[in-house]
Amino acid sequence: MMLREEMPQALRASASSNSDGIFSTTNFLVALLLSTAPLMSAAAVDNDMAPPLSPDEPAVTTANPIKAQLSWLGVTGSFRTGYWSSNRLYDDVSGVGTASAWLKLEKKLDNGIGLFAEGYSAREDFRTDGNTRANMREMYVETRKGDFDFRVGRQIIAWGRTDRLNPTDNLTPRDARLLATDIDEDRFGSLAAKASWSLTANDSLTLVLLPEFQANKSYSKFTEVIPSANNQWAIKYDQSGKAIDWSVSYYDGYDLSPDLSASYVYKHYRTKVYGMDIATTVGSNRFALESAYTQTQDMNGTNEYIKNPFLYTVFGVEHDFGNNTSGIVQIFNRHVYNYSTPDTSTSLKLLRSVVISQLDRNQDGISIRIAKKWLNETLETELAGSTLLERNGYSLRPRVTYLWSDSIKLLAGYEYYAGNSNTYYGYLKNNNTLFMELRYFY
Amino acid sequence: MITSKMTLAKTSFFLLSSLVLMAGMALPKTSWALTAVEIMDKNFIVGKYPDSTSESTMTLTNKSGQQRVRKTFGTSKLDANGIDNKRMTRFLEPADVKGTVSLLVEHSDRDDDIWIYLPSLKKVRRLISSNKKDSFVGTDFSYGDVIGHKVHEWNHTLVKEEDVEGAACYVIESIPKNATVKANTGYAKRISWIQKDNFVTLKTVTYDEANELLKEATYKRWKEVEPVKRRWQAGILEAKNLQTGHRTVITIDQSKYNTGVKDEFFTTRYMEQQ
Numbered sequence: 001m002m003l004r005e006e007m008p009q010a011l012r013a014s015a016s017s018n019s020d021g022i023f024s025t026t027n028f029l030v031a032l033l034l035s036t037a038p039l040m041s042a043a044a045v046d047n048d049m050a051p052p053l054s055p056d057e058p059a060v061t062t063a064n065p066i067k068a069q070l071s072w073l074g075v076t077g078s079f080r081t082g083y084w085s086s087n088r089l090y091d092d093v094s095g096v097g098t099a100s101a102w103l104k105l106e107k108k109l110d111n112g113i114g115l116f117a118e119g120y121s122a123r124e125d126f127r128t129d130g131n132t133r134a135n136m137r138e139m140y141v142e143t144r145k146g147d148f149d150f151r152v153g154r155q156i157i158a159w160g161r162t163d164r165l166n167p168t169d170n171l172t173p174r175d176a177r178l179l180a181t182d183i184d185e186d187r188f189g190s191l192a193a194k195a196s197w198s199l200t201a202n203d204s205l206t207l208v209l210l211p212e213f214q215a216n217k218s219y220s221k222f223t224e225v226i227p228s229a230n231n232q233w234a235i236k237y238d239q240s241g242k243a244i245d246w247s248v249s250y251y252d253g254y255d256l257s258p259d260l261s262a263s264y265v266y267k268h269y270r271t272k273v274y275g276m277d278i279a280t281t282v283g284s285n286r287f288a289l290e291s292a293y294t295q296t297q298d299m300n301g302t303n304e305y306i307k308n309p310f311l312y313t314v315f316g317v318e319h320d321f322g323n324n325t326s327g328i329v330q331i332f333n334r335h336v337y338n339y340s341t342p343d344t345s346t347s348l349k350l351l352r353s354v355v356i357s358q359l360d361r362n363q364d365g366i367s368i369r370i371a372k373k374w375l376n377e378t379l380e381t382e383l384a385g386s387t388l389l390e391r392n393g394y395s396l397r398p399r400v401t402y403l404w405s406d407s408i409k410l411l412a413g414y415e416y417y418a419g420n421s422n423t424y425y426g427y428l429k430n431n432n433t434l435f436m437e438l439r440y441f442y
Numbered sequence: 443m444i445t446s447k448m449t450l451a452k453t454s455f456f457l458l459s460s461l462v463l464m465a466g467m468a469l470p471k472t473s474w475a476l477t478a479v480e481i482m483d484k485n486f487i488v489g490k491y492p493d494s495t496s497e498s499t500m501t502l503t504n505k506s507g508q509q510r511v512r513k514t515f516g517t518s519k520l521d522a523n524g525i526d527n528k529r530m531t532r533f534l535e536p537a538d539v540k541g542t543v544s545l546l547v548e549h550s551d552r553d554d555d556i557w558i559y560l561p562s563l564k565k566v567r568r569l570i571s572s573n574k575k576d577s578f579v580g581t582d583f584s585y586g587d588v589i590g591h592k593v594h595e596w597n598h599t600l601v602k603e604e605d606v607e608g609a610a611c612y613v614i615e616s617i618p619k620n621a622t623v624k625a626n627t628g629y630a631k632r633i634s635w636i637q638k639d640n641f642v643t644l645k646t647v648t649y650d651e652a653n654e655l656l657k658e659a660t661y662k663r664w665k666e667v668e669p670v671k672r673r674w675q676a677g678i679l680e681a682k683n684l685q686t687g688h689r690t691v692i693t694i695d696q697s698k699y700n701t702g703v704k705d706e707f708f709t710t711r712y713m714e715q716q
Contacts, residue, residue: 076537106541106716114716142715149711158564184562201709240557240710241547245568281553284572320570322625324577376502376688377580378510406510406536441537 070442074106074115082411082437084179087124087131089219090430097126098179098437114142124179133178137188149196154189157208159236159249160290161277163328164384165367167292167312168249168275171208171234173256176218181399181411181437190214202241208234215268216256224266229254246278255296260352261305269297269306286318301338307356309337316367324373334363347421354422364389378403393419393426412436478598478614484641485634486593490527491673493519496697497534500581505687512536512579517707525550527589528708531579543713544579546571548589559713566710575628581690582657582681586627591616595623596632604635606644611635624651640664642674650685658682667699675699 070076084096100122107115119136140153160166164183174186191212197205213229232253239246251273258266275292291313298306316330339361344350353359367386373379380401387394399413414434419425476484500512513535519528526548533542541561548554556569574586596616603612616632618624630653635645642664650656663677679692706712 071535076540078537108716116716144715149715156564160565161567182562184564187564196711198709198711201705201711204711240566240568241545241555241708243555279568281555281568281570281572283553284570286568286570318570320573322573322575322628326570373577373580376504376577376582376686378504403510403538405508406538409538 067442074108075103076106077101077103077442079440079442080437082179082181082435084124084433084435086431086433088177088179088431088433090427091219092430093125096124096179099123099126112143116140116142122178133175135175135178135188140189147198149194149198151194152192154191155194156187156189157192157194157234158184158187159247159275159277161245161247161279162288162290162314162316163318163330163367163369165290165314165330165332167290167314168247168251168273168277170251170256170271170273170275170292171210171253173214173216176216179435181413181435188214203237203239206236206238208236210234210253213254213268215254215258220266222260222264222266224258225268227254227268244278244280247276249273249275251275255307257356259306259356260348264348271296284320284322286320287316288318289313289315299338301336301340304342305352308339308358310358311335311337324377326371328367328369330367332365332367336361336363344422350422351427354424354427357424359422360390362390388419388423388425391420391423393417393423395425395428407441409439409441410437411439478600478612479593481600481612481636481641482593482596482598482614482616482634485636485643486590487524488641488672488674489590490520490524491668491671491675492700493517493703494667494675494697494699495701495703497695499693499695500579501691501693502581503689503691510536510580512539517703519703519705519708521548523550530707530712541716545708545710545713546589547708550592554589557710557713559710566713572626574626581692582683582688583659583679583690583692584628586629587659587681591627591632595619601633603638606635606637609644610638611644612638629656640666640672640674642676655684658684665697667697 078101080098080100080102082098084098085094087093087096100120102118102120104118105115109115117136117139119134119139121134122132124131124133136154138153138155140151140155142149142151144150155172157171158166159168159171171192172190173188175188176186178186180186190210193209193211195207199205210232211230213227213232215224215226232251234249234251234253236247236249251271253270254268255271256268258268261267272295273292274295275290277288277290279286279288281287291311293309293311294307295309296307297303299309301308312332312334314330314332316328318326318328320326334357336358339358342349342353342359344353344359350359357363365386365388367384369382369384371380371382374381382399382401383396384399385394385396395418396416397413399411402410404410412435416432417425417428419429421427495517496515498514498516500514502510502512512533514531514533516529516531518530521527527546528548529546531544533539541559543559545557546554547556554571556571557566558569559566571585574589575584577583578585578588595618597619599615599617601613601615603610605611612635614634614636616634618627618629624630628651629648630651631649633647634643636642637644643661645661646657646659647655648657648659659679659681661676661679664674665677667673667675675694675697677694680690682689
């Protein structure tokens, strides 16, 4: 998965319809949640980690009764409105107004079962009838039995220890169309069952079954075929909490990013991804390495319409400068196996190679991020950017966030892409945008 | 002549010895017996109790009086060495930070380990911990203030004794032993008012790296949470940045101590749960 400011993922999903059609899934999950809750209640889960606080101590109270009720229910969220000088649909539309409502429910029942749901309804571009997006990003139940943790439902599974560029993060998708000011808000979940076995306090083995396939979403004029998958799975061994954090992982399932066929239809093919990551800190520096080798359906590199196998590696160093200032520099490499020079005789053929990041045998680049917090962390400034070493082009994303109060936050920034047509940066120039947003938290 | 000189010397020695002895009897026994380092050692250890769970409210007020309020649930557990703590803090309010969890594992012989779980990131991330001068989650306490400054990294001097709100205190001036400690903590000098009878801190004043007056902190509503070993915890902690006018009050609303907090709290597994 690549950074938005670095380059968008391979040109993904056509998904040109304006609603996501996820509420059938949501209804299913509601039924699932209601049906499994009594069963899980009977499972007598461990719920004794938190010793109850003394009843004779003063209880935490909230003055506002409505707020207190919402707090008891675990309901939080935000209303947002904003302005974008361009959308993320690769067109020439400018001056887009946005409004959205975000809702989150987090409730821990007395029997230890946790309920979680988060979604949004967003209106983008007030001048048109379309562009209303609604998405239940996550909706799951979770529980614990001894050394095992279970989570069932629509969920986001984010893997990887490097910063924003994560070769091992291949399980759940992103919606690049959404006008979200936070990078990770474009994530959304897939229906999954996840079980984690804590072998020790620091070691765990996680198994994920993904009965449905959700692809990355981005605007495209091409048709996309979404496979009706029911047999995707992944496994990860992870150690964290000691001097060095690391993991090894394996994913067997469909590629979140499609390939463009000869007839210009987006298709998703099975992949097998072998991944690892490792991170540690030494003094004022944090080091992280993440790498994944992807086996594709074209291991010999003979089919130009399917990705070749590739190795994607990211290495980064973060330095703490003090005074709430930090900087990250990462180098990344994507090496294509059994590479042969692609046919780029037409713009569409060039596009095919560009969007799957296989125009060159080796794609090398650098990403940076510098951030500083001011005024007791009420004001945050950040500059992120990236460039490819073999091709001209770069991206820059300055952003400012100001927390006016506990309820009101202001965000503003700019996404800038520049480059030739044979790079993503060049392809994204139409998406250059200034943005600003006002959020009210409840 | 020689004999008279010896007699004079003996007499002088006797008189001097008597004065010293009388002076020693006149001073409180503790001040006579304890050096500044010993006082700071006792002060460091007085907050080291086996474990705790608590709910706290942090009220942050800027110069113009605008307030932000954060509620947290936290646990701590002391390592077998009796020095290093593990500390987990989960943010309950406001909505913007709800679900954020931090885990700090102290190491007296090397840099601490810090992890953070951000709900937006959906995963736990290891943080750089060598820098102790940055603000602790936006408050006027630094990470170093929260963890406790390592006694052996500072030169301590007992400068005087005076009362703070009726309690007799030692006043200890602490200077970093080297430039690294100064840079990492952000302090060129700390002055601490240590209560004589139980060695808890009632007040501190700190100076920034340019030796300008930076912060004043007070610690109130002390509770003896482990009577056998005489361990204490403050119920109200207040810090004011004298350069910016920003102020932080941390109130411990509910707390329990020495209940046998499980190790599971201090794992990334726990951080990822609701």
